[in-house]
Amino acid sequence: MNRRTRYLAVALASAALAPACGTSPTFELRDDASFVRGPYNAAFFWRHEDPYRFQAAVHVAHALQHDRLQLTPLSEHSAVDARTDAEYLEAVARPPRIGPHMMTYGPHVGQAIWPLYRAIDWTHQHHDQTYDILMSRDVAWSEKERWTRRAVREYLARQPDAARSPAPLDVTMRRAGVMAKPYFTLFRNLYPRSNDFFYVAHWWHPVIYEAVMIAGNDEEQEEAIRATHALTDQVMRERPQRMLLAREAMPRYARLSPESANIFDNLHMLHGFAYDILAYEGWTLEEKRRELVRVIEAMSYQPGDEALARKFSLPYPGMDPRVYADWMRPAQGAMTQIMEEMLVEMWPAMSPDGAETPPAAVMEQARKKFAPGVQEGEHPGSLMEALAVVAPGMKHDPAAMAPGAGSSRMVEMMLAGWRKRHGSMSGVALIPMDEDPTPSATGQEMR
Amino acid sequence: MKRAVAVLALGLAVPAAANAADHTNLEEGLPLSLTDARPIGYLGREIQGVFRYEHTDRDEDAFLGETRLEFGFPRNAQLSISVPYLFGEIEPDGFQAVRGEFLYNLNQEDVLLPSFSLAAALDFPMGNDAHGFDPVLKAIVTKSIPFTEHFQQVHLNFEWLFNDDVRSGERARSWRAVAGYSVRLGPDTLGLFDVVREMTLERGRRENLVELGIRHQLTPRAVLSAGVGAGIGDESPDVRSTLGFQFAF
Numbered sequence: 001m002n003r004r005t006r007y008l009a010v011a012l013a014s015a016a017l018a019p020a021c022g023t024s025p026t027f028e029l030r031d032d033a034s035f036v037r038g039p040y041n042a043a044f045f046w047r048h049e050d051p052y053r054f055q056a057a058v059h060v061a062h063a064l065q066h067d068r069l070q071l072t073p074l075s076e077h078s079a080v081d082a083r084t085d086a087e088y089l090e091a092v093a094r095p096p097r098i099g100p101h102m103m104t105y106g107p108h109v110g111q112a113i114w115p116l117y118r119a120i121d122w123t124h125q126h127h128d129q130t131y132d133i134l135m136s137r138d139v140a141w142s143e144k145e146r147w148t149r150r151a152v153r154e155y156l157a158r159q160p161d162a163a164r165s166p167a168p169l170d171v172t173m174r175r176a177g178v179m180a181k182p183y184f185t186l187f188r189n190l191y192p193r194s195n196d197f198f199y200v201a202h203w204w205h206p207v208i209y210e211a212v213m214i215a216g217n218d219e220e221q222e223e224a225i226r227a228t229h230a231l232t233d234q235v236m237r238e239r240p241q242r243m244l245l246a247r248e249a250m251p252r253y254a255r256l257s258p259e260s261a262n263i264f265d266n267l268h269m270l271h272g273f274a275y276d277i278l279a280y281e282g283w284t285l286e287e288k289r290r291e292l293v294r295v296i297e298a299m300s301y302q303p304g305d306e307a308l309a310r311k312f313s314l315p316y317p318g319m320d321p322r323v324y325a326d327w328m329r330p331a332q333g334a335m336t337q338i339m340e341e342m343l344v345e346m347w348p349a350m351s352p353d354g355a356e357t358p359p360a361a362v363m364e365q366a367r368k369k370f371a372p373g374v375q376e377g378e379h380p381g382s383l384m385e386a387l388a389v390v391a392p393g394m395k396h397d398p399a400a401m402a403p404g405a406g407s408s409r410m411v412e413m414m415l416a417g418w419r420k421r422h423g424s425m426s427g428v429a430l431i432p433m434d435e436d437p438t439p440s441a442t443g444q445e446m447r
Numbered sequence: 448m449k450r451a452v453a454v455l456a457l458g459l460a461v462p463a464a465a466n467a468a469d470h471t472n473l474e475e476g477l478p479l480s481l482t483d484a485r486p487i488g489y490l491g492r493e494i495q496g497v498f499r500y501e502h503t504d505r506d507e508d509a510f511l512g513e514t515r516l517e518f519g520f521p522r523n524a525q526l527s528i529s530v531p532y533l534f535g536e537i538e539p540d541g542f543q544a545v546r547g548e549f550l551y552n553l554n555q556e557d558v559l560l561p562s563f564s565l566a567a568a569l570d571f572p573m574g575n576d577a578h579g580f581d582p583v584l585k586a587i588v589t590k591s592i593p594f595t596e597h598f599q600q601v602h603l604n605f606e607w608l609f610n611d612d613v614r615s616g617e618r619a620r621s622w623r624a625v626a627g628y629s630v631r632l633g634p635d636t637l638g639l640f641d642v643v644r645e646m647t648l649e650r651g652r653r654e655n656l657v658e659l660g661i662r663h664q665l666t667p668r669a670v671l672s673a674g675v676g677a678g679i680g681d682e683s684p685d686v687r688s689t690l691g692f693q694f695a696f
Contacts, residue, residue: 024559025557025559025560026555026557026560027554027560028554028555028557029522029523029552029554029555030485030486030523030552030554030555030562031489031522031523031555032485032486032488032489032523033488033489033490033491033519033522034487034488034489034490034491034492034519034695035488035491035695041667041668042666042667042668045666045667056634060634064596067595067596068596071594071595071596096633096634096635097634097635097664097665097666098634098635098664098666098667100634100635101469101471103471103591103598104471104598104631104634105596105598105631105634106596107591107592107593107595107596107597107598107599108558108593108594108595108596110591111556111557111558111591111593112557112558112593114555114557128667158489158490285558
């Protein structure tokens with residue numbers, strides 16, 4: 001075989017293999033960046049070992065879930081879900097010392113959709129930074145805000161396309177325009193145990209920030225974090241039924257750095273979208289990549305996002321992170337409120353009869369889909385498939401449902417709706433950080 | 448013994464307050480000959496120390512201490528400088544050629560396509576027996592195994608050294624080829640295996656080595672590594688063992 005024939009054979013073999021793998025060569029750069037240096041680095045690791053290791057176990061779960069969904073058939077979702085949840089609980093029982101990168105536990109999806117892992121790992125790096133700043137004895141309480149602001153600035157500047165937006169989730173979720181997609185809610189509906197494991201994680205992360213916010217830099221921090229982390233077993237048994245948002249579960253931190261709090265919510269929502277897309281079997285891996293790249297871009301930083309950062313309200317400003325409150329448990333909360341608002345805003349373009357607002361049956365079906373698992377009376381499939389059953393003749397835009405495509409009209413309708421509802425709000429007031437706080441007795445209302 | 452302690456200190460001492468090496472990002476000599484195509488992250492800074500014992504085919508005990516500084520700059524690339532020190536029964540001992548290296552990663556791998564890196568280095572003469580500025584070229588290929596949740600990678604390295612000042616008994620060029628495999632053994636630990644074939648600068652000499660090692664993430668910023676190797680064939684070292692340390696600062 002001469003050289004030219006060999007090259008031709010390799011090219012043909014690659015071309016033949018590509019469809020079998022559901023993907024084709026991407027020729028992209030790695031574009032990885034190192035962590036941001038500061039006097040606080042690794043403070044969480046050295047100061048609070050057990051909580052740090054719990055977070056490391058959560059990162060194992062986040063990474064593994066990608067490959068688990070992509071490499072197992074949807075028809076086996078119940079068995080896969082039970083097995084996966086058991087593995088996560090095992091990881092929590094015997095946590096790693098250090099949180100792994102996504103590639104270490106989800107290598108297959110990482111090879112196909114590198115921009116996803118780049119965004120996740122880079123944002124996990126940011127979370128490490130912000131925990132470390134709060135927990136470092138070397139950063140005075142009055143200096144926490146300045147260092148956090150620097151960490152946010154470096155996070156956005158060093159990898160702008162990988163960084164999540166500092167705008168509230170209300171805005172980025174509308175930009176992403178995923179609710180009409182054929183994958184939306186699949187993960188939470190069909191893999192409820194694994195999904196709810198992450199809802200525990202999304203309770204845990206903010207309340208740990210908040211434990212520091214009520215306790216300050218001194219030894220009270222150890223006590224507040226110990227008391228908060230000690231709730232984890234109970235919360236794991238009685239898992240929240242929604243993704244808690246920063247504004248709910250870490251209101252004080254959200255006032256220290258609204259930008260960082262929003263980045264936090266935006267990453268957690270990206271996890272959910274990624275799992276929905278990977279669970280969906282109607283697209284090839286390459287199509288899933290196109291869709292995820294679109295979503296990542298829509299939820300990344302865009303000029304002017306800083307001006308929106310404080311535009312959210314605080315439903316529980318005096319919450320105590322050391323208490324697993326009743327309001328943290330049900331499916332109804334800030335997250336579901338955002339999705340319901342979006343559905344109402346989209347409805348005029350979807351309505352079969354030209355109605356301006358969705359009928360009660362649509363809202364009822366949507367609430368069932370927004371909750372984990374399959375509720376009584378819930379129709380199978382994605383949100384849109386279920387709504388189509390209760391609203392026959394509902395209009396779809398097939399182009400907007402395609403992988404990697406979005407409906408700019410629908411997105412603009414939703415953003416206009418958000419501006420009308422929340423655009424003029426003054427936003428949350430920044431929290432004073434001049435005095436190291438002292439926590440009140442557990443369960444008492446605090447500032 | 449004092450020399451061994453001094454070289455250990457040179458190779459392994461790091462600032463106490465310093466910190467995020469990554470155990471899955473392979474580095475040459477830490478602990479095997481094998482490396483991967485991935486550079487450290489942009490603006491990363493790392494100090495690395497290697498301490499290696501080798502029992503040569505000539506029945507000599509040789510020790511190597513090496514300190515390396517690595518910088519993630521520019522994007523998708525790294526610059527490094529390494530200073531090796533050889534001692535024991537081997538000649539010539541003392542400081543060896545100081546290597547400055549630039550590595551550039553051409554692409555992130557995907558499901559089909561491996562990741563490729565190219566590196567260029569220059570060995571600067573240092574020590575009693577130093578001579579010539581030797582250029583080095585490297586090609587590195589890394590591919591993760593797809594369709595499995597278990598993190599495993601295969602790697603190929605090829606290195607050419609061009610002898611700038613050829614002396615009697617030396618070749619004008621040498622090369623080394625390494626084929627290896629790395630696998631996640633646990634969340635914080637990676638296992639490695641490689642096979643090395645080297646045509647050394649010494650005329651008429653070829654070395655073959657099989658190596659096994661582990662890399663362990665000790666803290667968010669520190670990685671410990673250890674490896675052992677055995678030679679195959681008369682001209683290869685009988686045994687080689689390596690301890691390594693990395694610290695991101």
